Amino acid sequence: MRRYFFLGCLIISGFVTNAQTKITPESIKDKMQWFADAKLGIFIHEGIYAVNGIDESWSFYNKKVGYADYMKQLAGFTLKNYNPTQWADLISESGACYAVITTKHHDGVAMYDTKMNALSSVKATPAKKDLIKPFFEELRKRNIKCGAYFSLIDWSHPDYPGFMKDSNRYAVQNDYERWAKFQHFFQGQIKEVSTMFNPDLWWFDGDWEHSAEEWQSEKVRNIILAKNPKAIINGRLQGYGDYATPEQNFPVTRPSYNWWELCMTTNDNWGFHHDNNWKTPYEVISIFVDAVANGGNLLLDMGPREDGTIPDEQVNVMKELGAWNKRNGEAIFNTIGGIPQGYFYGSSTLSKDSTTLYLFVHAKVPGTLMLKGLFNKIQDITVLGTEKKLSHKIVGKISWSYVPGLVYIDVPEGVQDKYITVLKLKLEGPVKLYKGKGGFD
Ligand code: GLC
Numbered sequence: 001m002r003r004y005f006f007l008g009c010l011i012i013s014g015f016v017t018n019a020q021t022k023i024t025p026e027s028i029k030d031k032m033q034w035f036a037d038a039k040l041g042i043f044i045h046e047g048i049y050a051v052n053g054i055d056e057s058w059s060f061y062n063k064k065v066g067y068a069d070y071m072k073q074l075a076g077f078t079l080k081n082y083n084p085t086q087w088a089d090l091i092s093e094s095g096a097c098y099a100v101i102t103t104k105h106h107d108g109v110a111m112y113d114t115k116m117n118a119l120s121s122v123k124a125t126p127a128k129k130d131l132i133k134p135f136f137e138e139l140r141k142r143n144i145k146c147g148a149y150f151s152l153i154d155w156s157h158p159d160y161p162g163f164m165k166d167s168n169r170y171a172v173q174n175d176y177e178r179w180a181k182f183q184h185f186f187q188g189q190i191k192e193v194s195t196m197f198n199p200d201l202w203w204f205d206g207d208w209e210h211s212a213e214e215w216q217s218e219k220v221r222n223i224i225l226a227k228n229p230k231a232i233i234n235g236r237l238q239g240y241g242d243y244a245t246p247e248q249n250f251p252v253t254r255p256s257y258n259w260w261e262l263c264m265t266t267n268d269n270w271g272f273h274h275d276n277n278w279k280t281p282y283e284v285i286s287i288f289v290d291a292v293a294n295g296g297n298l299l300l301d302m303g304p305r306e307d308g309t310i311p312d313e314q315v316n317v318m319k320e321l322g323a324w325n326k327r328n329g330e331a332i333f334n335t336i337g338g339i340p341q342g343y344f345y346g347s348s349t350l351s352k353d354s355t356t357l358y359l360f361v362h363a364k365v366p367g368t369l370m371l372k373g374l375f376n377k378i379q380d381i382t383v384l385g386t387e388k389k390l391s392h393k394i395v396g397k398i399s400w401s402y403v404p405g406l407v408y409i410d411v412p413e414g415v416q417d418k419y420i421t422v423l424k425l426k427l428e429g430p431v432k433l434y435k436g437k438g439g440f441d
Helices: 002-011 025-031 033-038 067-076 084-094 132-141 176-197 217-227 281-293 312-331
Strands: 040-044 098-104 145-151 162-164 201-205 261-264 297-302 335-337 348-351 356-362 367-371 378-383 392-395 406-411 420-427
Touching: 025 033, 040 084, 040 312, 084 132, 084 312, 098 132, 098 176, 098 201, 132 145, 132 176, 145 176, 176 217, 261 281, 281 297, 281 312, 281 335, 281 348, 281 356, 281 420, 297 312, 312 356, 312 420, 356 367, 378 406, 406 420
Parallel strands: 040 098, 040 297, 098 145, 145 201, 261 297
Antiparallel strands: 335 348, 348 356, 356 420, 367 406, 378 420, 392 406
């Protein structure tokens, strides 16, 4: 099992970059392959909001606290127990193949040594540290891809129009020169992040406050790709990104995007917060499985404390997720989304050649499962993480009809995973499904 687990990340390392590469749909497909195979990413929101454990940036924007009080947190941001090796070890243990960290949130406090202004963890906090560089170094040692979250919005910048809800500094259409100063500023920071850290993935946020023309999204995309043509850009750049990012909302049916990623918190907040509404390991794993079965990834968030330590509950979820991945990762990493709902009342994935079908059986319930409309013969059924082989019965196959019978699989006591059990069905040939109405069509 372990072999499959680590294969996930190894396969995605080692792209050759080529500054001449033209972005055509084919080359996009090629550069997206590691992302499609990765399935699990870890999001990290670290910033001064962790000092008081309040909403990241939004707390002053929404007037829950005054701006001056919010900024007082600068003085309490120490990162004194920051251990990027431990962070990277934990991420690796979870099974994640990429991580995305806040280089700057909407509050404008850069977590690296920006030269564009003095508002950074290095120059404006007692931490005096760059959060990003040592973290990316540790990730890269483990073949984990490095993602930079970057907020386009910068509510602290004097030339940014938005400040707090109901109070803007100015309107772009009334003062293009002032907006041009901000464009120079934020694009300068993007160039810095690009040269200093060379992210594999850019995770923009806050594009909703301005149009593609105002952000100069195409130019921003080109700045990034000029440095790293293989860089992946999330879908928050007003139409100039590569993949969709549903946030905290779970698609019910399979999204039609080529690539998508559900970003989700482990409690109800992105940054460290006084919030004990933790999702259980079972809940996180079932959401993860659901995303992968529907062709997507999960970007699971952690919010470390201001000193850089990670709350125990988050550590626990990551470890349990990792242990589950070690047992069942074969059904997750390097697979493709499963068969449509209706054939099996649960989540499923397929091997890339579609000859192996993985069925996810929720909770610990033993019993009989039913599979409908499968033309293929089943060669073999095993329970991942065990040596157990299961038998099956074909019910209702009529000799004169081409319509497939129903497959009943008995899941006995004692083979269940602690969280979600995976059945591996080896099929004769690539999966072929019946799409008719029961023989009358
Ligand atoms: C948002 C929020 C933000 C959070 C992000 C994560 O859109 O503005 O606070 O960092 O989503 O997905």
